Every structure is written in structure tokens, then in C-alpha cells.
Amino acid sequence: MSNTLIDGLKERVSQAITINTSVGVILPSSNYSDMMQALFEYMSSRNDHFWVYLAISKPYENIVKQFEYASQMTNIRFIDCVSRAAGITNKDPNCIYIESPSYLEKIIIEIMNIFKEVGDQLQKTLIIDSLTSLSIYNDNALVTEFFTHLINRTRLKDIHTFSLAIEEEMDDYINKIMYLRSNKIIKLRESFI
Amino acid sequence: MTNSESYVYNQNRIGLNENENAKSSCPCITGIDELDQKLGGGLPSGNTVLLVGSSGSGKTTLSMQFLTNGAKIGERGVFFTITEPLFKLTKNLEKFDFYDKKMIESGMVNLIDLRIISERLGLDAEKYTVEDASALLEILKDIADELDVKRLIIDSITALCYRLQTKEMIRDFIFKLGSSLASMNCTTILTSEVPPNEVKYSQYGIEEFIADGIIFLGDVDRKGDLIRTLQVIKMRGTNHSRTKSAMSISSKNGIELTPLLKSRV
Ligand SMILES: Nc1ncnc2c1ncn2[C@@H]1O[C@H](COP(=O)(O)OP(=O)(O)O)[C@@H](O)[C@H]1O
Ligand SMILES: [Mg+2]
Numbered sequence: 267m268s269n270t271l272i273d274g275l276k277e278r279v280s281q282a283i284t285i286n287t288s289v290g291v292i293l294p295s296s297n298y299s300d301m302m303q304a305l306f307e308y309m310s311s312r313n314d315h316f317w318v319y320l321a322i323s324k325p326y327e328n329i330v331k332q333f334e335y336a337s338q339m340t341n342i343r344f345i346d347c348v349s350r351a352a353g354i355t356n357k358d359p360n361c362i363y364i365e366s367p368s369y370l371e372k373i374i375i376e377i378m379n380i381f382k383e384v385g386d387q388l389q390k391t392l393i394i395d396s397l398t399s400l401s402i403y404n405d406n407a408l409v410t411e412f413f414t415h416l417i418n419r420t421r422l423k424d425i426h427t428f429s430l431a432i433e434e435e436m437d438d439y440i441n442k443i444m445y446l447r448s449n450k451i452i453k454l455r456e457s458f459i
Numbered sequence: 460m461t462n463s464e465s466y467v468y469n470q471n472r473i474g475l476n477e478n479e480n481a482k483s484s485c486p487c488i489t490g491i492d493e494l495d496q497k498l499g500g501g502l503p504s505g506n507t508v509l510l511v512g513s514s515g516s517g518k519t520t521l522s523m524q525f526l527t528n529g530a531k532i533g534e535r536g537v538f539f540t541i542t543e544p545l546f547k548l549t550k551n552l553e554k555f556d557f558y559d560k561k562m563i564e565s566g567m568v569n570l571i572d573l574r575i576i577s578e579r580l581g582l583d584a585e586k587y588t589v590e591d592a593s594a595l596l597e598i599l600k601d602i603a604d605e606l607d608v609k610r611l612i613i614d615s616i617t618a619l620c621y622r623l624q625t626k627e628m629i630r631d632f633i634f635k636l637g638s639s640l641a642s643m644n645c646t647t648i649l650t651s652e653v654p655p656n657e658v659k660y661s662q663y664g665i666e667e668f669i670a671d672g673i674i675f676l677g678d679v680d681r682k683g684d685l686i687r688t689l690q691v692i693k694m695r696g697t698n699h700s701r702t703k704s705a706m707s708i709s710s711k712n713g714i715e716l717t718p719l720l721k722s723r724v
Contacts, residue, residue, distance in 0.1 A: 366684045371705030371717045379712065403682075407722035415720065 275304035490528025512676030637669030
């Protein structure tokens with residue numbers, strides 16, 4: 267994968283995150299790993315942010331295997347919603363494990379608890395990876411309610427959100443809430459990037 | 460003019476009952492933020508609250524968190540257990556960040572095993588007569604008075620009544636307990652154990668009559684995963700929320716609540 271592609275993505279992420287309180291990213295699955303790379307490189311370059319990474323697409327372990335530097339970053343915490351449900355019992359102090367991706371209320375509690383302890387000098391940002399994987403485990407109406415609720419709570423505390431959705435896994439429901447609840451939608455097309 | 464006069468007159472009349480006024484104006488905060496919000500500040504001071512749930516629903520944990528949070532603001536508390544021995548109780552407690560051994564050592568939180576007391580009284584551990592139960596009640600009241608506690612827990616009223624033989628004995632005892640608690644200057648939680656998946660507030664159907672409030676711990680099934688819930692069913696003297704909250708138990712924060720997502724599950 268070319269560096270110009272990653273750099274281009276990073277540029278778009280950077281612009282969107284800086285200006286908007288809630289960003290939705292709709293991307294084809296073939297670009298998912300490029301987006302991950304761009305996102306993690308961007309996150310590691312921003313010491314003025316505090317990140318909470320909600321991992322629903324894959325376990326925390328897999329993520330830090332791919333981006334080793336992420337486990338050394340002091341301004342990121344992970345919430346892993348899939349390891350426990352998949353029978354993975356690893357522990358890591360940098361990660362909070364939720365027993366099941368259907369414990370949506372618990373996810374909200376943990377997100378808010380982490381940010382509560384972060385000082386106001388840092389821009390708090392939540393990454394949701396991804397809304398479409400959340401909808402694998404939960405009914406659409408519930409995901410809608412969760413997302414609405416989360417956006418309301420995070421906005422109140424000046425927490426920005428950056429939500430991913432995989433195009434192929436998307437249906438009208440997810441599409442609708444992303445457009446309704448985001449200030450900015452980034453739609454990546456293979457042809458475009 | 461007439462209106463405002465009669466208003467003042469009423470105020471004064473309310474003022475006659477100063478105790479009641481003081482009670483309602485200063486709620487007994489649980490220290491569990493979302494619960495206090497639901498209750499409009501906390502449990503009404505002096506109330507007796509039935510905390511209902513099946514085994515493992517979080518009754519003991521919530522009660523202990525209520526006590527330790529009270530201790531942190533200088534309100535002494537006592538926890539009477541009859542369901543589990545003290546070493547087991549403290550072993551579970553030690554896993555929670557809200558627990559601090561110093562509160563026990565300083566006497567701000569007192570843990571008392573009612574079975575040991577009944578043993579000392581020479582009572583049959585499994586069967587109480589009405590006199591036995593009354594004697595136990597006297598001691599319980601003496602302890603609470605002597606320690607001058609502001610918060611009192613009995614865990615559980617179900618296990619206590621279980622030791623009485625007939626329904627009449629249970630009823631008499633519960634009403635005696637009720638008037639005893641009402642005369643004390645503290646806020647009380649009685650835990651009530653009910654079978655899972657049943658909407659009932661007590662084992663014997665009488666416990667709720669002496670309660671000023673009922674808090675129900677239950678769960679909802681979401682595709683096979685159980686989500687803990689908390690609901691305030693009644694609370695005299697407050698305009699409380701009746702919505703169901705999702706409840707989380709963790710070592711770090713003990714019990715926490717957040718609105719339950721309601722979409723069909
Ligand atoms: N440290 C802990 N972290 C998370 N959950 C816990 C912890 N300790 C206990 N629990 C949960 O709380 C439940 C027990 O709560 P408890 O207050 O003893 O219930 P009850 O008194 O209603 O029987 C356990 O079944 C367990 O699921
Ligand atoms: Mg218990």
C-alpha cells in the first residue's frame with residue numbers, strides 16, 4: 267500500500283476530526299486496513315488528544331499486534347467488546363473488556379468513566395470501530411438508540427466522536443443514523459482513493 | 460392577599476412538624492450518583508427501604524456501598540448480616556474500591572453477624588420463637604442506638620423471618636420491626652430475597668407493608684445476555700423516577716446506573 271494513500275487518508279481524518287464534533291466514515295471493506303493505519307498513525311501523532319477506542323470489529327490483541335506503538339501510547343484507552351464473547355481471556359491494563367457486545371449500557375458507562383478522568387486540556391475523542399459490527403450483535407433499533415444516546419452524552423461533555431461503518435455491512439438503518447447524527451460524513455470510494 | 464396569608468398559615472402549620480420537615484429537606488445520599496438523581500437527592504432520611512432482588516442481583520453490594528459512602532461523609536452505619544459469615548462478607552468487599560478497611564477499624568462501618576448474637580443469647584440458630592425474635596430486635600435496637608448510627612442495614616429480612624415458624628409470627632415480628640425502625644433516628648435498608656424472574660417484592664408478602672420505599676433489582680434478557688436493572692418502585696416523600704435503569708457492578712466503581720435502552724430486545 268502506497269504512502270500517498272495513507273497520507274491522503276490521514277489528511278482527511280485530520281481535517282474532519284479537528285473541525286467536527288461527530289464524524290461518520292463510510293468505507294468499503296477493502297479500505298478498512300488503510301483507514302486503520304491512517305487513523306493509528308494520526309492518533310499517535312496527536313499528544314493534545316485523548317482517545318478512547320471502542321473495538322467491536324476485532325479484539326484489542328489483534329489491534330496492538332498490528333500497531334505495536336499503540337500499546338505504548340499514554341493517551342489512548344481501549345474498550346474491547348468482542349474478546350470475552352469469543353472466549354479470549356487475555357488481560358491488559360490499557361484495555362477494558364466488556365463481556366458481550368450487547369451490553370450497550372455498560373459500554374456507555376465505561377466510555378464516560380474513562381473520559382471523566384481526563385483533564386480538559388486534552389481534546390477527548392471517541393473512535394467507534396465500527397457501528398456496522400455493533401449491528402451484527404444487536405438489533406438495528408437498539409444500535410440506533412445506543413448511538414443517539416451516546417452522541418447526546420458525549421456532546422454534553424465536549425467529547426468528539428469518529429464512527430466507522432463498513433459499506434458492505436450497512437443497511438438503511440445504520441445509514442440513516444450516521445447521516446442524522448454526524449456533523450460530517452466522509453465517504454471513501456475505492457475509485458476515489 | 461388572602462391567598463398569601465393562608466399560604467403562610469399553612470407553612471406555619473407545616474412548621475409545627477419540624478422533625479418531618481427536617482427529614483424531607485435533607486435526603487440521605489446513597490453516593491451512587493445516578494440513583495441519587497433518580498431519588499431527587501437520595502433516600503428520604505429516616506425511611507425504611509426494601510431492597511428487593513434474587514440471589515446475586517447486587518443487594519449486599521448496593522447496601523455496603525450505601526454504608527461506606529455514608530461513612531465518607533461522617534454518617535456512621537451498621538450492617539447486620541444473617542445470610543453470610545463476616546469473613547465471607549469482608550472477603551467479597553475487599554474486591555471493591557469503595558471499601559476501605561479503615562472504616563471498619565474506626566467504627567464508622569460496623570459489621571455484625573446476627574447469628575453470633577443469637578448464639579450468645581442461647582437461641583436455636585434455625586428456629587426462633589416470638590420471644591427470641593423480640594430479644595434479637597431489642598439488641599439490634601440497642602446496638603443501633605449506642606453506636607448512634609445514621610444508616611442501618613439488615614441483610615436479609617427474608618432470612619430473619621425464615622427462622623420464624625408461622626405466618627402469624629412473621630407478621631407480628633415484621634410489624635414490631637417496623638415500629639422499632641420508625642422510632643430510630645436512621646435510614647434503613649432491608650434486603651429482600653425473591654425467586655428469580657418473579658415480580659414480587661417479598662417472600663412473605665408482608666415485608667413491603669413496613670417499607671416507605673421499594674427498590675427492585677432485576678434483569679432483562681437481551682438475546683441470551685442478562686442485563687442488570689434497577690427500578691425505584693415506590694419512595695414515600697419523593698417525586699422519584701420510575702424508569703428502569705441498567706446497572707453495572709465493577710470493582711472500580713461498585714454499582715453504577717445508566718438509562719436502559721428500551722428498543723425491543
Ligand atoms: N468485584 C466485582 N466485580 C464485578 N461484579 C461483581 C464483583 N463482585 C461481585 N460481583 C457481582 O455481584 C454479584 C453478587 O452481588 P451481591 O451483592 O452479593 O448480590 P445479592 O446480595 O443480591 O445476592 C455477583 O453475582 C457478581 O456477579
Ligand atoms: Mg447478599
